[in-house]
Each structure stands twice: as structure tokens, then as C-alpha cells.
Amino acid sequence: MSLGENQRLAGLGQSEIRAMTLACTQANGINMAQGVCDTGVPPVVIDEAKQAMDQGFNTYTRFDGLTELREALAQRMRTFNYMTVNPETDVTVSAGATGAFHCVCMGLLQPGDEVIIFEPYYGYHLSTILAVEAVPIIISLRGSDWSLSLDDLERVITGRTKAIVVNTPGNPSGKVFTTQELEGIAAVARQHDLFIFTDEIYEYFVYDNQEHVSMAALPGMADRTITISGYSKTFSITGWRIGHAVAAPRWSSMIGAMNDLVYVCAPAPLQYGVAMGIQILDAAFYQELRRSFQRKRDRFCQVLQDIGLSPTIPQGAYYVLADVRRLSGTTGKERAMYVLEKSGVAAVPGEAFFQGDKGASYVRFSFAKTDEDLDVACERLQSLR
Ligand SMILES: Cc1ncc(COP(=O)(O)O)c(C=O)c1O
Incomplete structure (x- = not known):
């Protein structure tokens, strides 16, 4: 084996999302590929993080997070998620939800373990499972509302x-x-005595008066559910790298050990800023977040409909899969490049989220953009009519 050979890397390939971002920059386009929240950070979150630096929150925190943040999360999860969370034993604050998910997989999975994921999937889930040498088992969600067949789920369990x-x-x-x-x-x-790893990072982005339901709040599920989330999206702080995993103490200690090994802790003053944001921002903030993103969704989906790229209307999060089969090209990648060249708007090719050739039918747009950018994108997309 040569020095540069690495099995773990071979499975990853370059992220399609980053590749599109690069192509978008070269074309001077509007980037609707990456889920980077361009909308503003609540000022209180920034102010408190700055003050935390001045007040000396500049050294390592406990491996599982700053007390203020663990307590704020536990309190918030009691009232919003209906979960009973002990801030001393159940929470691991990590480097974003991504770091939390990675520590969960490293801490709780062994090589060869099979992990079921639903398609369309988030690429990092697939790649992380592969990176810890577990085996992803993919089940396709069905129909225009991506519904789940429990028979399909039962069938793949071994x-x-x-x-x-x-x-x-x-x-x-x-x-x-x-x-x-x-x-x-x-x-x-x-x-079948299985763990459930839930990624609830978009828990506050739920539309049409629906409620977010946390798996861990269902009867009898707190012990086997590992809840992963964070405020990257809610507070538009994707660059801060603060997220968390919440689990029963015996699992939490394994996840925390991995977090300690890889990250030592998450950035101290930024943890403080997030903690204060959770404490200080009230229901009006979360309501406005939902309302403004629902408006962006409605507006953008209408444009997709008008130009003949039928959207699957999202009930939550801030992405939309558009049917691009009528566009020139045979793969999602070719069609995403066509969209970029013709309109100057970047989207992610469907291949990033599906196995085989299913992804050829779709591109994914992120509508987490300022209203001004959304205006320009909607205007430019008219050239695809
Ligand atoms: C489903 C999902 N989980 C996690 C993340 C990453 O979250 P974080 O920035 O907190 O690592 C993303 C970002 O796009 C996501 O879409």
C-alpha cells in the first residue's frame, strides 16, 4: 500500500455541494446550492459572544460543554421538545451538529454495524456512517410526499x-x-432493540402550522434515541460550529468521550453567545423565523412552478427539490450546470442525495437567502422558461 492510499477517503469523493459552490463563484452566480444561512444573526447572540471574550471565556470548557449552554439547552428542550434532559449527564456540546453526529457514530457504532438511512438522504449522514466503517442501508421514501413504508423498513433489518x-x-x-x-x-x-439517531437541526423551520415532534419525546423512546441538533441554522451561525447530542447518560458518556478526543470542547465564548440567545430570545423570534422562511418558500416554489420545474413543496427546513427532467442534459449534474449557465443560479445536482440514476431528475435549491438575493434569483430563473 502506498503512503497516499486511504480507504476511508476513497468512499467520500468531493462534495457535490462544494463543487457547485466553486462553479457558482467562477460564474459569478447566486449560490442557492449551499445551505449557508445568509440571513442575519440575532444581535444578542453576537453581543453576548463578544462580551464573553472580554469577560474571560477564552479557555477550554468542560468536554461536554459550558454549564450555561447545557442548562439553556435542557430548559429549552423541556419546553419546546417535551424532553426531560439532565444538563449534567445528558448533553454533549460539539463542533456543530456535524461534530455531534460524528461523535455519536464513533461512540456508538462498531465497524460492520448496519445503519438505516432514508433516501433522499443528507450526504454527511451517509459519509459519516462510511467513515466509521459501518454499513449504510438505504431505504427510498415514496411518492411526492416522501412517505415511509414500514414494510420497507422491516424488510432490511438483520x-x-x-x-x-x-x-x-x-x-x-x-x-x-x-x-x-x-x-x-x-x-x-x-x-429489534435499535438506536435512533435523529437529526433535528431544522426543528424551528416547520411550516403550515405543523408542529415539530421529537422522537425522544415519544413514550418509551428517551433511552434509545440520540437527539442531534444545534443553532447553526436557527441563529444563522453556521461558521461558529456549535451543536449538540442529547442522550441517556450511558450513551452520552460514550459520545462525550469521543468529543473530548477529537475536539476537546467547542469554542468557549461562542457557546456562551448561543446560551444567552436561547435564554433571551422569546417566542416572537421563533415565530418570525418560521413566518419569514415560509414566505421565502412560497415565493420561490411559485417561481419554480411557473417556469415548469415542479417543486416538491417542503413542509420544513429550507431546501426544495425541483423536477428538472424537462431541462437539457441526462444527469442532475448536467442539468444543474445548465441552470447555472443559463440563469446564473447554482443548485445541487440530485446525485448528491440519491443512489443510482434517481438523482438525475432533481436539483436542490436552498432558499435560506436574503429577500434581495431571492428577488434576483427569481428574476434570473425566468430565463429557464
Ligand atoms: C440535516 C443537516 N444536519 C446537520 C447539518 C450541519 O449542521 P452544523 O452546521 O451544525 O454542523 C446540516 C447542514 O446543512 C444539515 O442539513
């Missing part, structure tokens, strides 16, 4: 199945799992 990944609201589908679907998945997990 003696090696260890966990099911649920992402609600989902990226890229915008699917918000119904309580009935979550209960169905929960019953399967209980019957």
Missing part, C-alpha cells in the same frame, strides 16, 4: 442492524415526519 437515522425536518426533502410515522419507526426500533 442481526447486524444497530441504528436508524431520522432527519426531521429533512434535508433535502423538506419532509416533516408525521407522529404516526415516528411512532411506526419507534415500534420497529423497540422490537
